[in-house]
Amino acid sequence: MFNGEHINSTEDRSVLHVALRAPRDKVISSDGKNVVPEVWKVLDKINEFSERFRSGSWVGETGKALTDVVAVGIGGSFLGPLFVHTALQTDPEAIASAKGRQLRFLANVDPIDVARSITGLNPETTLVVVVSKTFTTAETMLNARTLREWISSALGPQAVAKHMVAVSTNLTLVEKFGIDPKNAFAFWDWVGGRYSVCSAVGVLPLSLQYGFSVVEKFLKGASSIDEHFYSTQFDKNLPVLLGLLSVWNVSFLGYPARAILPYCQALEKFAPHIQQVSMESNGKGVSIDGVPLPFEAGEIDFGEPGTNGQHSFYQLIHQGRIIPCDFIGVAKSQQPVYLKGEMVSNHDELMSNFFAQPDALAYGKTPEQLLSEKVPKHLIPHKTFSGNRPSISLLLPHLNAYTVGQLLAIYEHRVAVEGFLWGINSFDQWGVELGKSLATQVRKQLNASRTKGDPIEGFNYSTATVMTKYLEAKSPISSDPVTLLPKA
Ligand SMILES: O=P(O)(O)OC[C@H]1O[C@H](O)[C@H](O)[C@@H](O)[C@@H]1O
Numbered sequence: 336m337f338n339g340e341h342i343n344s345t346e347d348r349s350v351l352h353v354a355l356r357a358p359r360d361k362v363i364s365s366d367g368k369n370v371v372p373e374v375w376k377v378l379d380k381i382n383e384f385s386e387r388f389r390s391g392s393w394v395g396e397t398g399k400a401l402t403d404v405v406a407v408g409i410g411g412s413f414l415g416p417l418f419v420h421t422a423l424q425t426d427p428e429a430i431a432s433a434k435g436r437q438l439r440f441l442a443n444v445d446p447i448d449v450a451r452s453i454t455g456l457n458p459e460t461t462l463v464v465v466v467s468k469t470f471t472t473a474e475t476m477l478n479a480r481t482l483r484e485w486i487s488s489a490l491g492p493q494a495v496a497k498h499m500v501a502v503s504t505n506l507t508l509v510e511k512f513g514i515d516p517k518n519a520f521a522f523w524d525w526v527g528g529r530y531s532v533c534s535a536v537g538v539l540p541l542s543l544q545y546g547f548s549v550v551e552k553f554l555k556g557a558s559s560i561d562e563h564f565y566s567t568q569f570d571k572n573l574p575v576l577l578g579l580l581s582v583w584n585v586s587f588l589g590y591p592a593r594a595i596l597p598y599c600q601a602l603e604k605f606a607p608h609i610q611q612v613s614m615e616s617n618g619k620g621v622s623i624d625g626v627p628l629p630f631e632a633g634e635i636d637f638g639e640p641g642t643n644g645q646h647s648f649y650q651l652i653h654q655g656r657i658i659p660c661d662f663i664g665v666a667k668s669q670q671p672v673y674l675k676g677e678m679v680s681n682h683d684e685l686m687s688n689f690f691a692q693p694d695a696l697a698y699g700k701t702p703e704q705l706l707s708e709k710v711p712k713h714l715i716p717h718k719t720f721s722g723n724r725p726s727i728s729l730l731l732p733h734l735n736a737y738t739v740g741q742l743l744a745i746y747e748h749r750v751a752v753e754g755f756l757w758g759i760n761s762f763d764q765w766g767v768e769l770g771k772s773l774a775t776q777v778r779k780q781l782n783a784s785r786t787k788g789d790p791i792e793g794f795n796y797s798t799a800t801v802m803t804k805y806l807e808a809k810s811p812i813s814s815d816p817v818t819l820l821p822k823a
Contacts, residue, residue, distance in 0.1 A: 336751065337565055339365040343527070343762035344623060350762045352530035352747065353561045355522075356554040356740070365525050377521055377535055378547075378554075384500075384518075385542035388462065389436075396494035401462045403437040405452050406540040407478045408466030410611060412502075413442040415532025415743070416466075416540055418608040419553060422601045422739045425669045429545050429736065438544040441482070444474035449481050458489040458498065464540050465501045468528050470508035473774070479512065502535040527762050529611045530747060533557055533740075549736050556740025564748045573745055577727065578752025584659040584725060586630055586757075594652060595638030597663040598689040601734055605663070605742070606638030613750045616761035623760045632757040642688045653695065653720055660696065660726040663742070664689040667733040689728070696724035781806070 336342055339349040354363040354370045362369045387393040391400035406416060417440050423429035441452035453461075463486065465479040479499075486498045500518040501509040504526075509519045520535035531537070533554055541550045560574070569575045584590045593613075595606040617633040639647065641662070652658045668682035679687070699722020702715050710718055729745075731738045754761030776793070783789035784806050791799045791806075 337363065339363065339370075339525075343760060345760055345763045345765070346524075348762070349525045350527065350530070351523075351525040352527065352533060353558075353565075355526065355531075355533035356558040356561065356744075358558065365523075370523065370525070373523070378538065381520060381535060381539050381542050382547040384520075385539070385547050388543055389546060393497075395459050395461075395497050396490040397459045399459050401460050401498075402435055403439070403456050403461045404464060404540055404543045405439050405441055405456070405461060405482065406464045406466055407441045407475055407482060408502075408536070409442045409444075409472060409474050410615075411528025411531050412466040412468060412472075412475065412536050413440055414604070414608040414611050415529070416440070416537040417442075418602075418604040419532060419537055419541055419739055419743075420544065421604040422734060423541070423545060423549070423736060425601050426735050427669065429549055432546045432549055433544050436544055438540055441478050442474070444477055446481075449478060453482070453485060458486045458494075461486075461498065462543070463499045464543070465499065465509075465512070465514070466503075466536050466540070467501075468504050468522070468526075468531065468536075470501070470503045470505040470512070473771070476512075483513070500539075502539055528764075529615050530762075532608075532743065545736075552736035553740040556737035557744040558740070559737075560741050560744035560748065564744070574748030575752055577745065577749040578756065580725075580727060581634060581659075581749065581753050582756045585632075585634055585753075588657075588725075590657050590659050590725070591631065591633075592635040592637070592656070592658045594644070594648075594658050594660045595636060595663070596641050596644055596660055596692075597638070598641040598685055599663065599665045599734060600640050601669060602663060602742075603640050606636065608743075609638075609746050609750075610636045612747060613753075615764050615767070616750050617754050617757065617759065618766065619757075619759040619761075622758045628757070628759070630757075632754075632759050634753075641692070642685065645688060645692070649692070652724070657724050659724075660693070662689055662693055662726055662728040663731070664728065665731045665734045669734055693726045693728055695720065696722070696726050698722045699724075777802070 336350050337353060339351055341347050341349050343350050349365045351363060351365055351370060354374055357363055357371050357374065359371065359375050361371050363371055388401060393401065395401050420438055439452050441448055463479070463482045465475065467475045470476070483495055483499060486494055490498070495513055496515045499514050500520070501512070501514045502520045502522065503509050504522055504524055506516060506519050506521060510516050520539050522531060522534035522536065526534050538550050538554070541553070564572060564574045581593065584593070595609055597605055613634055613636050619632050621627050638644070652660065664686055671680060671682055673680040699720035700718070702719050705715050705718050731742065751761055780791060780794070780802070784791060791802050794802065
């Protein structure tokens, strides 16, 4: 991976997200060319642009400084930046640098998400960042066209140049869309979408919100783990050990799921991000050579912050199926509170659970213990905990831009280690294609049925029946889509 070999063989690409956070003087080559200078050219451009934006010298169509950003993107062009943004939102340093600003995300093509993302925003003070590796993703492009309409109907079509910028590998399509190429931020095909948060995909919107210096710490944190992963012997190498544990749990013990349980509300978007990193990478049925696997690869990832999850699905984890758990804790809270007279601080209260849960899973509670506690006989089977349920605990010293970068890279490399062990290609995603192409067929049918009354043809009985019901409901379609958007 670090040598730039084309380990993503089905797309004939190298896999070099580590280059996105490499120090300036590092040499990492793809196809014989050192890519680190290109990376820094874009980072410098982001630094300079975000400075202009944040200082108010970049102004919108009506001469006002821009304070709010809507990042439009989905999948890898959304989940990583959302995770990092959510983690920084309560960090004191990041709060200070984001004063008076808002960063929002628009991912879903559901018009409800459009409404949510712009409600209360004024186009005069808003910058839209369209983030798409390919610049062809149907959801993102429709959302981008919708927000372009929102801007130009309020401020005139010429305002688009000042209120819309883009992040993409496809700069030709960015220009075609009407975004000034000077305001396009590039990345490269050797960055997988789900590994792209350290490219302009994450660095641009996060720098607009928090300033480049904060985001640079995030990159440095990720880079520190890259270095550790590259050079540390295996028995002390965090991503290697974690990857081995995952493969052991999935392939040897037969536990296919994994719960990601951060005892830190700021990490609430970590599990959704890792779901994509892990499940899109390792959810494969054939080896890298195309041979059907004689075992199942991939993990089923889900998670919620503790303690919320404890009051929801932990019952199943304690007494139902065996789900290996990742407990993630932070030694020092971003927002400490201690109420006089309380036995412990609020953070200690949270962390009491962080320490208690893995113990309960590991050691359980035996019928003998219950008997000695005088539990009625008929309740003993219900109150018994089998124990011997695996978990790992990661304790971060604190949560800031640097450690968020570290956490991200630990999981990225862990997923890669698992994929290497399973012998699969963790860097392609052919499994997302079929649904997309079927949606194209449905889109054509909906158009033909709505505009010409064409009957539904070429779909199976179930789908045709539900589509008929859907068309009967006749959603309102205005010829002027902006009338349906909420007003600022
Ligand atoms: O960044 P884009 O090209 O718009 O792609 C957005 C997403 O599209 C697809 O769903 C891919 O499976 C994802 O890996 C990707 O992150």
